[in-house]
Amino acid sequence: MEYRRSKQRDTILTFLKNTRIHPTADWIYLELKKKIPNISLGTVYRNLQVLEEMGEIQKIPGENTFRYEAKIDPHYHLICEKCGTMVDFEMPHYELINKDAEKMSAFKIARHRIDFYGICSKCQNKSK
Ligand SMILES: [Zn+2]
Ligand SMILES: [Zn+2]
Numbered sequence: 001m002e003y004r005r006s007k008q009r010d011t012i013l014t015f016l017k018n019t020r021i022h023p024t025a026d027w028i029y030l031e032l033k034k035k036i037p038n039i040s041l042g043t044v045y046r047n048l049q050v051l052e053e054m055g056e057i058q059k060i061p062g063e064n065t066f067r068y069e070a071k072i073d074p075h076y077h078l079i080c081e082k083c084g085t086m087v088d089f090e091m092p093h094y095e096l097i098n099k100d101a102e103k104m105s106a107f108k109i110a111r112h113r114i115d116f117y118g119i120c121s122k123c124q125n126k127s128k
Contacts, residue, residue, distance in 0.1 A: 012044065083120065
């Protein structure tokens, strides 16, 4: 499918490429509103969906909402249970897990995701 170039979509993509926080659609909306006052939440959602279909970004299921990021190669995440921070975790990606899972299931495995939960260093320092 062909998509018409859109300035707002480009802005959203640039924004996602420049942040590491894995923001939600609401957060992206509030940030962009500072630059583009007439942007609507619906527009943000629509553009995020198109960017995802184009393979430019990925949508990550979160606790009660989705988060978005422009890093599309497989990687793991660290999530703080106190402040909700989600960061990329640069540990080796275990492709072999897919093979193991395939042996143990009737699935043709395409990919896997791992989220590690714990307390981030900022929150650890706060409680000291
Ligand atoms: Zn934290
Ligand atoms: Zn990530």
